[in-house]
Amino acid sequence: MEKMTIKDIAKLVGVSTATVSNYLNGNLSKMSPATQKKIADMIRNTNYVPSSVARGLATNDSKTIGVSVADITNPFTSTVLSGIYEECGKHGYRVLFTNASSDASHETDNISKLQNQQVSGLIIDPVEGDSPIYKTITNRNAVMIDRQAKQIKVDTVVTDNFDSVKRFVSKMLDEAYDVMYYVSWPLKNVSTRWNRYNGFLAATGYVSGTHYLSVHNTGDTSEFLDELTAIMKENAGKKVGFFTMNGRVLIRLLAAMEFLGLQYPIDYGVGSYEDLDWMSILKPAISCISQDSYAIGTMSAQILLNKLDAKSEMEPRLIEVPTSEKIRGSF
Structure with missing residues (x-):
């Protein structure tokens, strides 16, 4: 079957190729919500994958893991990042970190920039688990943590x-x-x-x-x-x-x-x-x-690195990390 191109998406939606390109790269400030929805729906319905993303994330071996977090001021996040850094360092991977500051548009921009840098894989602590940007990633080389999408499309590590x-x-x-x-x-x-x-x-x-x-x-x-x-x-x-x-x-x-x-x-x-x-x-x-925030970080890195070694795409999983209780005197 012939692959869809960006020109095909633009023609089907009725917009310019530049508009579709802006959408894919997270440049949404001058794009109406209606146009964004039309492009997102067409990408979903046609299973379109941008060729640059397919080449970059699927085949690149830059030994770099891109990490996008929702909010660096969250105490949970800093401990998760420690786990990710530790585990990736053991296997010779460096980590590129970005912070979305709880802004979905910043998150889209951050993920697009990481993809353009052709990182080997992505670990994402999402602002919105169902953002259209996630249509550009696959379970072959991505893991989500903490927040999950309504329909799990990549391995997702959460607590119970x-x-x-x-x-x-x-x-x-x-x-x-x-x-x-x-x-x-x-x-x-x-x-x-x-x-x-x-x-x-x-x-x-x-x-x-x-x-x-x-x-x-x-x-x-x-x-x-x-x-x-x-x-x-x-x-x-x-x-x-x-x-x-x-x-x-x-x-x-x-x-x-x-x-x-x-x-x-x-x-x-x-x-x-x-x-x-x-x-x-x-x-x-x-x-x-x-x-155990640190375990969430190490586990997400382990899962991603195992997938990169395997070089194959599996069915996405929801992985729950168990919690414990500290009963003290507050009730």
Whole structure:
């Protein structure tokens, strides 16, 4: 069968080849969402793979691994990167690192630049697991970590988000909490946030969309404070518990509760996903789910390097790294 070319895609969509080229290289600032969707749909429907990417990623042996991370300020990320660097160094590979700063367009640009540098393979901690840029990579030489696509197309290394939260929240409920709440960054389309929320729902039996508090990483927190005030007033005299989706969300909750003059575990109980060093020295220490971020990094590198050695494409897998629990005195 004759291979599709960029000219074929442009003709089918009804745009110039330059427009398709800009899309593939992540230059989307002057392109309408409608045009982006048309090009993405056509690429998907025709299984088109850009020839430069096919040549670069599939055959290049530059001994370089390209890494794209969603947010370098996330404590999880720095530990993952340590694992990747260590494992790649053992096998003589150097690492090129890029940071998307939680911006999908930056991520697209970063991945395109890594591809253009003809790296041997890619490890991606995605901003959006279903970005169109992932249509340009294959399971032969790419691995995703932490966040997953709705349909797994490349090997993806994650923690057991759903099951671990379900078990942990069940233990909180065993302490006779009358009502529980899940606190998170905005859920959006981020798989980790949704999987943890769904584990929370499975443990509590609550209906999706309820018992959920959203807090933003930056900006005004007055709305979050108002919601907490209303919850604590509504549940006066009841035993109220909160589960936070990661350590940074936990900080927002603790700060807000302190502002309201409330202390755990007297006025409320709290547990969190993620075990950061400072959580163990608080009084009382925070009970949490501990994920092995370093193991996620080393495992993702091992999987990628094994695939590069094999020089063959396998069916994509979802690999779950187990977690552990640290039960302390916060609930």
